Amino acid sequence: MNTATYSGLLDRLLYRLILRSRYLGGNPTCECLGTGELLDAVQRIYVINLDRQGYRWRQMQGELQSVRDRSGRPLTAMTRRFSAVDARYLLGPPDSEELQPYYSLADQLFVDPHPLLGTVGGNEGQRILMTRQEVAVALSHIAVWKTVAAGNLPYTLVLEDDVYFRRGFTRTLDRAWAELMAGDGQAAAFDLLYLSFMEARMGADRVSVSELVFRPRRGLWYLSGYVLSARGAQRLLDLLPVRGPVDLWINHQFENLDVIATQQSIIEQRLDCPSANSYSILPVLSKVGVLTLERPLLFKTRPLPGPVFAFGKQGSGLTALAMALSMLGYRCCSDVTDLPVSERDKLFAKKRRRVFDAYVNVGSLGPRDYLELAKTYRTARFIITEEGEGDEAGLQGGDSKNALCGGRSSDDGVGLPSGLVDQLQQISRNVLIFPTRDRDKWELLCRFLGCDYPTDQYPQCKDEPQRKLAMGCHENGRQFSSSARPLMSDSSPWIVPQKDWPGIRLCEASGDPMGGSSRRKVCERFRGLDRTLWVLRDDTFPSNLALFRPGNFSIGRDSVARLTLQKEGTPVREYTSASICSRERYRYGRFGAEVKPANVPGLITGVFLHRNSPRQEIDVEFLGRDTTKLLLNVYYNPGDDGARMEYGYRGTPVLIELGFDASETFHRYEIEWSPASIRWRVDGRLAYERVNWDPTPIPHLPMQLNVNLWHSRSEELAGQLAGGELPAQTELRAIELLA
Numbered sequence: 001m002n003t004a005t006y007s008g009l010l011d012r013l014l015y016r017l018i019l020r021s022r023y024l025g026g027n028p029t030c031e032c033l034g035t036g037e038l039l040d041a042v043q044r045i046y047v048i049n050l051d052r053q054g055y056r057w058r059q060m061q062g063e064l065q066s067v068r069d070r071s072g073r074p075l076t077a078m079t080r081r082f083s084a085v086d087a088r089y090l091l092g093p094p095d096s097e098e099l100q101p102y103y104s105l106a107d108q109l110f111v112d113p114h115p116l117l118g119t120v121g122g123n124e125g126q127r128i129l130m131t132r133q134e135v136a137v138a139l140s141h142i143a144v145w146k147t148v149a150a151g152n153l154p155y156t157l158v159l160e161d162d163v164y165f166r167r168g169f170t171r172t173l174d175r176a177w178a179e180l181m182a183g184d185g186q187a188a189a190f191d192l193l194y195l196s197f198m199e200a201r202m203g204a205d206r207v208s209v210s211e212l213v214f215r216p217r218r219g220l221w222y223l224s225g226y227v228l229s230a231r232g233a234q235r236l237l238d239l240l241p242v243r244g245p246v247d248l249w250i251n252h253q254f255e256n257l258d259v260i261a262t263q264q265s266i267i268e269q270r271l272d273c274p275s276a277n278s279y280s281i282l283p284v285l286s287k288v289g290v291l292t293l294e295r296p297l298l299f300k301t302r303p304l305p306g307p308v309f310a311f312g313k314q315g316s317g318l319t320a321l322a323m324a325l326s327m328l329g330y331r332c333c334s335d336v337t338d339l340p341v342s343e344r345d346k347l348f349a350k351k352r353r354r355v356f357d358a359y360v361n362v363g364s365l366g367p368r369d370y371l372e373l374a375k376t377y378r379t380a381r382f383i384i385t386e387e388g389e390g391d392e393a394g395l396q397g398g399d400s401k402n403a404l405c406g407g408r409s410s411d412d413g414v415g416l417p418s419g420l421v422d423q424l425q426q427i428s429r430n431v432l433i434f435p436t437r438d439r440d441k442w443e444l445l446c447r448f449l450g451c452d453y454p455t456d457q458y459p460q461c462k463d464e465p466q467r468k469l470a471m472g473c474h475e476n477g478r479q480f481s482s483s484a485r486p487l488m489s490d491s492s493p494w495i496v497p498q499k500d501w502p503g504i505r506l507c508e509a510s511g512d513p514m515g516g517s518s519r520r521k522v523c524e525r526f527r528g529l530d531r532t533l534w535v536l537r538d539d540t541f542p543s544n545l546a547l548f549r550p551g552n553f554s555i556g557r558d559s560v561a562r563l564t565l566q567k568e569g570t571p572v573r574e575y576t577s578a579s580i581c582s583r584e585r586y587r588y589g590r591f592g593a594e595v596k597p598a599n600v601p602g603l604i605t606g607v608f609l610h611r612n613s614p615r616q617e618i619d620v621e622f623l624g625r626d627t628t629k630l631l632l633n634v635y636y637n638p639g640d641d642g643a644r645m646e647y648g649y650r651g652t653p654v655l656i657e658l659g660f661d662a663s664e665t666f667h668r669y670e671i672e673w674s675p676a677s678i679r680w681r682v683d684g685r686l687a688y689e690r691v692n693w694d695p696t697p698i699p700h701l702p703m704q705l706n707v708n709l710w711h712s713r714s715e716e717l718a719g720q721l722a723g724g725e726l727p728a729q730t731e732l733r734a735i736e737l738l739a
Contacts, residue, residue, distance in 0.1 A: 019270075022167050023066045027074075030170040032177035033157070034070035035078050040181045041070065042155040042227055045079040046147070048140050049161040050086055052443075052453065056161040057081055059270075063164055082144055084161075087136035088442065088453065094135060096241065098142055101130040103244025105288070108281050111218055111251040112200040114290050130244060131278045131644070133455060138246040141223060142237075149233035156233075160224040162270050163196060169266045176212040176262050191232025192250075194261035196225030196268065206261075213260050216251075223247040225267030232257065245280070278455055278644050283612065287539035289547055289572030296649035299492050301329040305379055305430075305449055307347075308332075308358040309370060312385030315463050317436040321385060322360040323459040324441070326638035326697075327645065328451055329493045330358035333504070333693070335464045337363040340504055350376055355496055355693070363466045367420045374427040381449065382424055382431045456643040467676070470505040483657035484688055487631075489695070490648045494636050496695040503694025506676040519589065522582075524735040526561045529553075537579040537708070545575055545711040545721075552578035559733070563709040565603060566727035577709050580732075585611065585702035589739025592670035592681075593707055596731040597622035599663035602721030604712050605730045607669055609703035614638060614645035616699035618678055619653075620669050624728070625719035627663040630656040632680050632688050636696040652695055656680075656687055666733050675700070707732055 034041045045064070049057045064075040095101060105126050130138075141158070148156045173195065180189045197204075197220040204219030223246055228236075235257055242249045285291050308330060310321055322334035333339065333356040339347070344364075346354045359365065365373075373380060424431050432448045434441070441458045489495055496503075522533060529536075536550035552564045563578035570576060586609075597605035603624035610617045614637035621631040633653040637645035660667075672679040675698060680688045692698050709730040712718035 019164055022165075027066055027068050028170040029068040029070065029072065030075075031070045031174045032181075033067075033075060033078065036071075039154050042157050043078065043153045044151075045075060045157045045159065046082040046144055047079060047159045047161055048082050048084045048144065050084045052086070053161065060159070060161050060163075067165060067170060082140075082147070085136040085139040085143065087132040087455070088440065088457075090132045090135055091457075094139075098240050099135065099138055099242045101135055102127045103130070103248065104128065105281075105284055107244055107248060107252065108284075111248050112221070113202055115202065126284065128244070128280050128284055131280045132457075133278055134245045134280060138242045138249075141246050142240070142242065145228070145233045145236050148228050148230060149237055151230065153230065155227055155229050157195075157227050158225070159267070160269075163224050163267050164270055166266050166268055172212070172262060172264070172266050179210060179212055180260065189229075190227075190260045191229055191235055191258040192260070193227040194220060194225075194259070195227065195266050197222050197261060197265050204261075208263075209260070211263065213262055216259055216261050217254055218251045220251060220261065221247055222265075222269070223250060224269055286542055289540045289570075291542050292572075296490070297647050299329060299647045301451070301493075304329055304357070304451060305381055306330065306357045307354075307373075307377055308360075308381045308383065308449075309365070309373060310358070310360040310383040310385065310434075311362075311365070311370070312434075313387070314465070316385035316387050317434070317441075317463065318361040318385055319463045320459045320461050321383065321434065321445075322358070323461060323638055323640070324445060325358045325360065326494065327454055327456065327459070327643070328446075328449065331356050331493050331496070332358040332360055333362065334358075334360035335466055336361075336504065336506070337466045337468045339364060340469070348372070348376070353498065355498065355501055361466060370420070371423055371427065374424055378428070380428065380430065382428065383434050383445075383448070384421060384432070385434045385436060387436045456639055456645065459640045459643075461640060468507045470507050485655045487653040487655060488650055489652045490650045492647055494638060494696055495652055496693055498695075501693075501695065503691040505691045508674060508676050519738055520586075522735070522737045522739075526555050526559045526733070529555060529561075533583060535581045535583055537581055537706075540573060543713045545573060545713055546577040546709075547573040547575070548579040548708065548710075549576045550578070552576055553580060561732040563605075563707070563730045563732065564727050565598065565600075565709050565711060565729075567723065575711050575726075577711065579706060579708035579710070580735075582705040582737075585704050586737065586739035587700075587702040588673050588675065589737060590670060590672050591705050591737045591739070592668055593735045594666045594668050594733040595622075595662070595707070596664075596666050596733075597627055597662055598624050598709055598728040598730045599627045599661075600722050600725045600728040601625035601719035602711055602715070603728055604710055604718050606706065606708050606710070607671075608706050609671065609673065609699075610706055611701060611703040612646060613641070614643045614701070615648060616701055616703060617651065618671055618673060618699060618703070619651070620671060620680065622662055623718055628658055628661050630658055630662070630669075630680075630682070630687065632656060634678065634690065634696055634699070636699055638697075641701055654688065658682065666731070673699070705735070705737060707735065 032041055035043050047057065047060050049060070061076055064079050067075050069075060069078060105128065144158055194216070200219035200221065202219070205217040206214045206219070207217065208214045239253050239256060282291070308325060310318065312318055319335055322332050325332045333343070339362060343355055345351070370382065374382065421431065432444070434444060438444055442453055446453050491497070524530065524533065536553050537548040538550055540547045546565055547570050552566070553561065554564070555561050565575060565577035567574060568576040591609060593607045595605065595607060601624050605622040605624070606619060608617060608619040608621070615635055616637060617633070617635040619631070619633035621633065623629065623631060631653055633651040635648045635651040637647055639645045668683050670681040672681065676692065678690045678698060679686055709728070711721060
């Protein structure tokens with residue numbers, strides 16, 4: 001699990017200079033590497049490399065060129081590039097004789113026991129689904145094993161494409177190799193020799209063989225540099241299927257293999273190669289309380305070309321394209337009949353402080369506008385969506401336009417006047433015909449924009465109709481309590497930083513978006529707890545200094561539910577509390593609760609909608625240090641269900657004066673969530689409202705309703721815990737939802 005990188009330009013340059021300094025004294029020779037009739041040598045090197053990452057292959061060639069084999073030739077002479085399995089083409093988790101994508105928390109803790117966790121409260125058997133990146137890495141290694149087992153070479157060095165040889169690599173490997181080959185030398189001396197590894201948190205369970213090598217029993221991470229014998233490759237294949245990340249799974253096979261490791265890792269992963277991997281275990285470790293620090297996850301991207309303008313026929317993937325641009329880091333205005341007056345004026349006058357840098361499916365932008373914008377913005381990008389199969393000639397320019405645009409007479413195929421595409425191309429070479437059915441839309445889009453390929457799949461959402469701006473609200477004003485005070489927000493592409501920007505007020509859909517016979521109504525009055533509707537949580541999150549336990553939730557004879565936070569030691573936390581959560585996820589509706597929050601400093605009572613992958617959230621929170629105020633918040637990340645976009649630490653919070661102390665008696669707090677707006681109500685009265693891009697887009701994916709009481713790690717937010725006032729309780733009289 002390599003998550004550390006040097007991202008700054010100066011840091012990367014300095015790091016690379018340090019790496020180059022290893023060979024200032026000349027090119028070292030490794031006697032145990034060489035070709036020919038040598039049964040006691042490594043005769044082949046495979047470098048696992050993605051087809052699309054040629055720069056990493058060139059980087060590895062430079063590394064291998066600097067070291068010589070026993071005959072004096074550079075290691076590149078015995079190296080072969082091995083095409084890696086690409087996660088971008090894995091549409092679903094495989095389940096085959098070679099790989100089963102599920103593993104358990106117990107599997108993880110076998111390799112990497114945590115000092116805070118003796119057991120994890122019955123969660124050991126929880127099934128964890130591997131990420132697509134983990135699946136692709138495992139399948140790549142399995143493919144290498146097959147090649148090694150089918151060959152006639154006794155030993156093969158397998159490398160991932162982001163490694164380098166540590167100083168002293170050749171000397172250490174030769175000494176260890178000589179020791180391992182001191183016996184017969186005709187038969188395999190081992191199955192697998194680790195040269196690159198990181199020991200688990202508590203260290204590896206190991207048996208020392210000599211000052212040079214040891215036998216691991218468990219506790220080694222990474223599988224980025226190892227020597228594999230032909231016999232070892234066949235044994236690994238016989239032990240299939242792989243279950244879980246391959247470096248985790250192989251630890252479980254040590255007892256069935258002859259595994260050796262050098263006393264110190266002599267091959268390391270480079271810190272100047274950003275990792276696109278995502279790790280399936282991290283959300284689980286967060287929930288059970290192992291991860292105790294929550295650092296802001298910042299969205300980092302280099303400057304993107306633009307502005308971007310996209311248009312085409314309804315049904316040609318415009319809404320998905322807008323979401324894809326958002327995932328790349330564009331602030332995207334999409335699926336509207338018109339632009340706010342100020343935004344349109346700034347766009348055409350080429351003024352600064354435009355809110356958006358991408359405009360998709362904007363009805364008021366016509367052919368003349370696009371031609372004018374092409375002349376105004378020489379760096380602008382134009383994307384025209386069309387139904388049809390993909391084509392490598394999708395980038396329009398030169399002869400390629402005839403391949404996709406030829407033969408059009410009265411219509412250019414995207415519902416635009418004939419000749420518009422040709423006229424755009426005469427002004428700008430930055431025009432992309434974007435086929436809806438292309439097999440790899442990310443590849444086309446990222447190549448056109450010159451940006452990195454995302455780890456998440458291209459969005460599959462259906463096209464939304466263009467939405468009208470509310471009459472007279474091109475420069476709409478907010479309708480909320482005059483006492484609302486914005487607090488510090490996150491910085492991300494999906495948060496508008498301008499304080500004077502009022503958002504985009506859209507007309508609500510026809511009919512009552514919160515009503516209708518097709519919507520579900522739930523009313524929980526706590527005469528009992530309907531376990532088919534509600535879950536009592538048994539987990540936590542990094543910012544919470546308490547562990548949720550079902551026993552801290554109780555219902556009294558007065559039909560009032562009580563969430564109790566108390567000092568109670570557990571392996572991962574010093575306090576325990578309670579949280580109730582809906583089993584179902586809901587998309588849009590009214591969500592209300594009658595609550596009397598705890599008024600103890602350091603504690604927070606929450607009534608909120610939440611989801612992960614991507615993270616979206618709509619909050620009502622009470623800070624125990626001052627329950628005369630209401631904290632309202634929204635977190636937004638783009639993407640389809642499953643996209644691992646979890647950016648945001650502070651969200652976009654505002655503080656509202658209630659005019660009363662919420663902890664003294666019950667009041668009703670309500671979130672009204674529609675595609676066009678979010679309205680917060682207190683006792684039926686509007687307290688605050690947000691519209692689209694005010695300052696975030698409206699969350700668009702299903703979420704669960706939660707009520708909880710927790711101890712915040714942030715004293716800046718919640719204040720210092722008044723421990724003498726514990727145990728503390730939040731009282732809950734009713735939950736109602738219409739969704």
